[in-house]
Amino acid sequence: MRALGAVMALSCAVILAPSYAYADSVGMHVARIACGLDIDGVDQRGDRTDRDSVAALNSDGQASINEHSPEVSDSRGDDDGDSGPSINAGHGNADDATFDERGGLENSGHFANQGSPQVFPDDRASFGDQIGHDGFGLDLARNITSALRNNEGNLERALAPGGGVVLVPQADPGPTPNPEPATMLLIGTGLAGLFRYRRQLLS
């Protein structure tokens, strides 16, 4: 019985360390990237030019794009109002999202599986601004290319994820996983309980 007690005491000591280490790791899986693309088809005055005026993202059909939220960030800091609101697309393989016309992006994105969401800079976008896209899983990053399309619809200056795409890992704001504590903590607790009430149990 004394040996049983010793093992239980040891187990209680062992369970404390992993339980605290575990507490830090909950809910911290990285699953968010942002890829940026210069809108260099917009001239200095903010007028749209004929070339390179469409920013496109191509997912090569590997997965749907959930919660895609393109937005124009005001990289020049000139406060021209184009760090506009973004609208998250919902779940599913054929999502649509529309953007505030005065938010820097003019048109809607169509995020079908195998599709290419396209966003058009509006008259508030200016040279040097960037379109950022986030909400992709890291695994999807491999299948995404950012590109500029010219006005004939041809892909120009395709940017592979390795080149020109900025990966910004963040804590996942999506579903919070809801794990149970490790089994060692659970069984250790139970064994400690059994040891505490050993007299009643053995009688």
Add this chain to the structure above:
Amino acid sequence: MSRRSAPAVVIVAAALLAVYAPVIVSLVRQWTSDENYSHGLLVVPFAVLFGWRALRGPATAPRPHGLGLVVVVASMAVFLAGRFAVELFLMRVSLIGVLAGSILFLWGPVHLRRLAFPLVLLLLAVPLPAVLLNQIAFPLQLLASRAGEAVVTAAGIPVLREGNVLILPTTKLEVVQACSGIRSLASLLTLGLILGKLAEPRRWARIALVALTIPVAIVANAARVAGTGLAASYVGPQAAEGFLHTFSGWLMFVVAFCALMGCARLLARVPLRRPLPVAAP
């Protein structure tokens, strides 16, 4: 166990180590890295302890049984099959088969029966193959999600369930495999076995106690998921993550364990089939 059997024990132990060293190393590695099975590190010392206690009882003359050799050979065949198929579970389980066969071959059925309990404990420390684990965990995940949805709805909080994701106004909760309740199920099952062994002399009551761990663990996990949903709604998303969440999960297990102890007490009240003679007043 007599002194004469010592050389046999040494030879069997050395042979086991020679064959199973990589298997044991991989087991320990998984116990230290996989939180579904970290209890292996606790269960093995207990199995050894129970084995030692079982052998300390009244000495019984060894009665070697030839069937033990058949069990050893069959287990080695399973080991080879696992080796060629690169299937960890078969290789690991075959170790327990070889142990049981060796005990039967060297000392006989009486000793094997005495050591059956520690062998079963060891079996519980062997990680299940992923295919099987998913088969058990996935229905449990959906069950916990549904129960969580029902409770949160009953509390008047709008919730949308998409498969195993609960979408609440404040946050989204995902009932992943680690939330399925399989950890508390495995833990309660092991504890139910130990509790039955220590406190319950009747076999049917032991079986009932172990069987009761399944509904207790499922209900406890459903309550845990529902509680997390409620906490996330009332307190905020931070209640569903980090230390607070681990702590509440642990507290729920303590409640489940107390429920199991309560079941053991109730079972103990069921009278023996042949009641002890009571002195007449």
